Amino acid sequence: MSTSEVTKEGVRGQRPDREAVTGSAATHRRGRGRGGDRPVVPRAEFRSYYGRPILNQIPWSARDIGGYLFLGGLAGASSVLAGGAELTGRPALARAMKVTALGAVSGSVAALIHDLGRPERFLNMLRVVKPTSPMSVGSWLLATYGPMAGAAAACDVTGRLRPVGRAATVGAGVVGPAVAAYTAPLVCDTAVPAWHDGYREMPFVFVGSGAAAAAGMGMIAAPVRQAAPARRAAVLGAGLEVAAAERMRARMGMLAEPYERGRGGRLLRAATALSLGGAAAGALVGQRSRAVAAVAGVALLAGSACTRFAIFQAGVDSARDPTYTVVPQRQRLEVGAAEQ
Structure with a gap:
């Protein structure tokens, strides 16, 4: 039973837990003379009911889902590079990218299934096709892309069924951009504030990050004379990733x-430094030194991973703090009321 009462001076006898203020609030009264409305009670800091979060907290494992986001981008972009290398006569780069794509997509699916808890949950997502669901679309993309990436790598390594392997390489390269990008709408199609409101730029961040990671692997694994496409992809990918994140x-x-x-900010700053530094080193010196190219490639891979884990951590932090849910909603309501 409430023991508070409302007076001209504000609320008396308010209990801090059961009757906490849910949002920024201020009480005003009409002043006499030229002062107009003036606040009597200072604006309060935001507190949620019982101090509990408004959104359900993210139950996903950072290692599993952060790794899933990173490896998916690496796989899709690697297939694009593999297809280009195959068609331009760069066999060492093509083989390295095919093997990378197969390993990355396998690790991505394994991380997703591990987080789901039971393998059959992934298979259940293939029972229907729902174009409006990023998870449904992503499940079918992985189911389509995975066998092609596997066939491309297996045929190249064994030297058998080369026409089949070439067709699989081209097919995986065509589907690769979608594999690299679909995880962006997957996280943005949630109520998590730091993810949902980034829906415009997030696909560009993910595609750029994936391209930079694949380029880094190409610079590590391929001879310098065949790695020119990887060096160019590193510059384009890192530039797109950083520019889209800043925007x-x-x-x-x-x-x-x-x-x-917090941790998300530290990871994102590290990602920016690693991605730009790796791209610059690869473009300027990597074409002459295999050692520098390898170091630049490691930096690009680390920068891409830091970007994905930074985005995951930012989402966790924004879901935990009710301010990021309620304050923007109230600001939108105020703007809408002012426009009426």
Whole structure:
């Protein structure tokens, strides 16, 4: 039973837990003279009911889902590079990218199934096709892409069924961009503020990050004379990743805070330094030194991984803090009321 009462001076006898203020609030009264409305009670800091989070907390494992996001991007972009290398007569680069694509997609699916808990849950997602569901579309993409990536790598390594392997390589290269990009709408199609509000730029961040990772692997595994496409992809991928991430943070306003503070902020800053540094080293020196190319490739892979784990961590932090859910909603309501 409430023991509080409302007076001209505010609320008396308010209990801090059961009757906490849910949002930024201020009480005003009409002043006399030229002062107009003036606040009597100072604006309060946000507190949720009982101090509990408003959104359900993210139950996914950072290792599994962060790894799933990273490996999926690496796999899809590797197939694109493999297809280009196959068609331009760069066999060492093509083989390295085919093997990378197979290993990455296998690891991505394994991480997803491990987080789901039971393998049959992944198979259950293939019972229907739902174009409006990123998870349904992604499941079918993986089911289509995986066998082609496997056939491309197996035929190249064994030297058998080369026409089949070439067709599989081209097919995987065609589907690869979708595999690299679909995890962006997958995370954005949630109520998690730091993910949902980044829906415009997130696909570009993921595609650029995947391209940079694949380029890094190509620079590590392929001879310098065949790695020119990888070096170019590193510059384009790292530039797209960093530019899209910066644009996303500038547009999101206060919802960009989880990308700038705490563990998520540290990871994203590390990702920027590693991606740009690796791309620059590979482009400027990697064409002359295999050792520098390898170091640059490792930096690109690490930068891509840091980007994915930074995005995951930012989502966790934004879901935990009710401020990122309620304050933007109230701001939108205020804007809508002012426009009426």
